[in-house]
Amino acid sequence: MIIKIIIVLLLLFILFNLFRALFIMVSGKTGGRPMSHFLGRRVLFSVVVLIFVIAALKLGFITANSSPINATAHIQI
Template sequence: MLIKLIIIALLLFIIINLVRAGLAMLKQDQPNVKMSRFIGWRVVFSALLLLLLFIAQAMGLIEPNPRPY
């Protein structure tokens, strides 16, 4: 159950950083807010999520859906 909460939290962080990057792109009057920083954090969280999914599946913490046929 804990691993699923961590996955959901990482997905939320990814979406939040996507929204923050979009807002930074629209607000061009703030020179100290860099859109690339938010996009970079989004990439880091995505890579961390992918790595966490692979490790959790290898350890048996989560199970993929059975084959459809």
């Protein structure tokens, strides 16, 4: 359960950085950090989330859903 909470928090942080970059782009402020800083952080944390999910799947902390193709296959006689 803690793994899922961490993933959701990281995704919320990604959205936060995306909206900060949007605010800088729309407002046109040149002072402070550039928009590319926040977009770069968004990409970095997206990669972190992807690696985190893959590692959690491989270590067995979370399980993937089964394929609906295999689960619903019926054999008619």
